Amino acid sequence: xxxxxxxxxxxxxxxxxxxxxxxxxxxxxxxxxxxxxxxxxxxxxxxxxxxxxxxxxxxxxxxxxxxxxxxxxxxxxxxxxxxxxxxxxxxxxxxxxxxxxxxxxxxxxxxxxxxxxxxxxxxxxxxxxxxxxxxxxxxxxxxxxxxxxxxxxxxxxxxxxxxxxxxxxxxxxxxxxxxxxxxxxxxxxxxxxxxxxxxxxxx
Numbered sequence: 001x002x003x004x005x006x007x008x009x010x011x012x013x014x015x016x017x018x019x020x021x022x023x024x025x026x027x028x029x030x031x032x033x034x035x036x037x038x039x040x041x042x043x044x045x046x047x048x049x050x051x052x053x054x055x056x057x058x059x060x061x062x063x064x065x066x067x068x069x070x071x072x073x074x075x076x077x078x079x080x081x082x083x084x085x086x087x088x089x090x091x092x093x094x095x096x097x098x099x100x101x102x103x104x105x106x107x108x109x110x111x112x113x114x115x116x117x118x119x120x121x122x123x124x125x126x127x128x129x130x131x132x133x134x135x136x137x138x139x140x141x142x143x144x145x146x147x148x149x150x151x152x153x154x155x156x157x158x159x160x161x162x163x164x165x166x167x168x169x170x171x172x173x174x175x176x177x178x179x180x181x182x183x184x185x186x187x188x189x190x191x192x193x194x195x196x197x198x199x200x201x202x203x
Contacts (some may be wrong), residue, residue: 033203034177034196040065040148040170045105045136048117053103053132055174061101062200064193065168066182067145069108070120075165077123079182080104083167084124085190087131090197097130099201107142109135149176167193171200 044054066083068076083102090096104121106112112120117133126133145151151164167188169178178196182188 034169034200037176037179038148040174040176041144043136043140043144045134046114048114048121048133049128050114053134058101058103058132059174060172061099062172062197063100063170064102064197065149065170066102066104067107067151068104069106070112070116071108075183078185079165079167079188080124082182082188082190084126086193087127089190089194091127095198095201096127100130100197102131104131104133105141106133106135107138109138109141149179169196169200171203
C-alpha cells in the first residue's frame with residue numbers, strides 16, 4: 001500500500017516544501033530593512049496655511065517627499081493622485097498624520113501661490129493634518145532637492161526647470177531610505193509604498 005502511494009506522498013512533500021519556501025520569501029524577505037542612503041538637509045518653507053514648516057517640525061515621523069508644480073500637465077497630478085491613494089491606505093490604520101507625514105514642495109513658487117497650491121491639493125482630497133504643501137525660495141528649493149534627493153534641475157535660464165519625478169521615503173531620523181521612480185507608474189504601487197512606510201514605523 002505504501003509503495004502504491006509513494007510518488008503521491010513525494011509530490012505532496014515537495015509541494016509542501018515549495019509552499020514553505022515561498023511563504024518564507026514573502027513574509028520574511030519583505031521585512032528586510034531598507035538601506036540608509038543619505039541624511040536629508042534642513043529646510044524652512046511656507047505651508048499652504050501660511051505657517052512656516054521646517055525639517056525639525058516633521059522630524060520623528062516617517063515622511064514621503066515629493067517635488068512638483070501646479071501647472072505641470074502630466075506627471076505631477078498623476079503622482080499626487082498616487083500619494084493620495086497611499087494617504088487613504090494609511091488612514092485606515094490611523095498612522096497618517098500621527099506616525100507619517102507627506103511633504104510636497106513646489107518648484108515654482110512664483111506661480112504657485114498658496115491659493116493655487118490649495119486648489120491643486122484639494123483636487124486630490126489632501127488631508128492637511130498630515131500633508132504639507134510647501135513653497136519657498138526657488139534657488140534654495142533646487143539646492144535642497146539636489147543635496148538631499150539628487151533630483152537634478154536644469155534649464156536655459158534661472159526660471160526654467162525640469163525635474164526628475166521621484167518620491168523620497170525618509171525615516172524618523174531624517175535618513176533617506178528609498179527613492180521611487182514615479183515616471184514608471186507600474187513601479188509606484190500605493191500598497192507597496194504604504195507597506196514600506198509601515199515597516200519603517202515598526203523599526
